[in-house]
Amino acid sequence: MALLSILQYPDPKLHTLARPVQAVDARIQALVADMLETMYDANGIGLAASQVDVHEQVVVIDVSEEHDTPLVLINPAIVWFSEERVLNEEGCLSVPGIYDGVERATQVRVTALDRDGQPQTLEADGLLAICIQHEMDHLLGKVFVEYLSPLKRNRIKTKMLKTRRALGKPETA
Ligand code: NI
Numbered sequence: 001m002a003l004l005s006i007l008q009y010p011d012p013k014l015h016t017l018a019r020p021v022q023a024v025d026a027r028i029q030a031l032v033a034d035m036l037e038t039m040y041d042a043n044g045i046g047l048a049a050s051q052v053d054v055h056e057q058v059v060v061i062d063v064s065e066e067h068d069t070p071l072v073l074i075n076p077a078i079v080w081f082s083e084e085r086v087l088n089e090e091g092c093l094s095v096p097g098i099y100d101g102v103e104r105a106t107q108v109r110v111t112a113l114d115r116d117g118q119p120q121t122l123e124a125d126g127l128l129a130i131c132i133q134h135e136m137d138h139l140l141g142k143v144f145v146e147y148l149s150p151l152k153r154n155r156i157k158t159k160m161l162k163t164r165r166a167l168g169k170p171e172t173a
Helices: 026-041 126-139 150-166
Strands: 046-048 058-061 071-081 085-090 100-105 107-113 119-125
Touching: 026 046, 026 058, 026 071, 046 126, 058 126, 071 119, 071 126, 085 126, 100 126, 107 126, 119 126
Parallel strands: none
Antiparallel strands: 046 058, 058 071, 071 107, 085 100, 107 119
């Protein structure tokens, strides 16, 4: 297993559309293991492959208190959204230190393959439902700050670029 480096907003590679996984083979299983390790190491509750510059439809999530209940979604599709929506403060490992309100469906039903390639259907609500929608946006090349006003988004962009410069990192890492 290995820690993967996480793309930082506004890296344009975060806007790449992820393609479906063709086969849940050893390569994908190794990616899943590395993504889980990377997510836990960064104290995140979710990570999409897009964020580690692998543009295939793989998401890992763990919203449990003990960080011992990993959920793996391969080729996920949301087949039902509740009409009821909720505004929740979100953050993202690709936009560290930034939190802002995003409105999402309170419940979703998702179909996906699990880490063994078996089909699964999942009903989710609460934080899990929000996290699934956030991670699946990444697969579409969408980062949560894109739901915010252009003014807020530009402020975040400027702040992120400044922080990166201060750390001596290149503009597109
Ligand atoms: Ni994110």
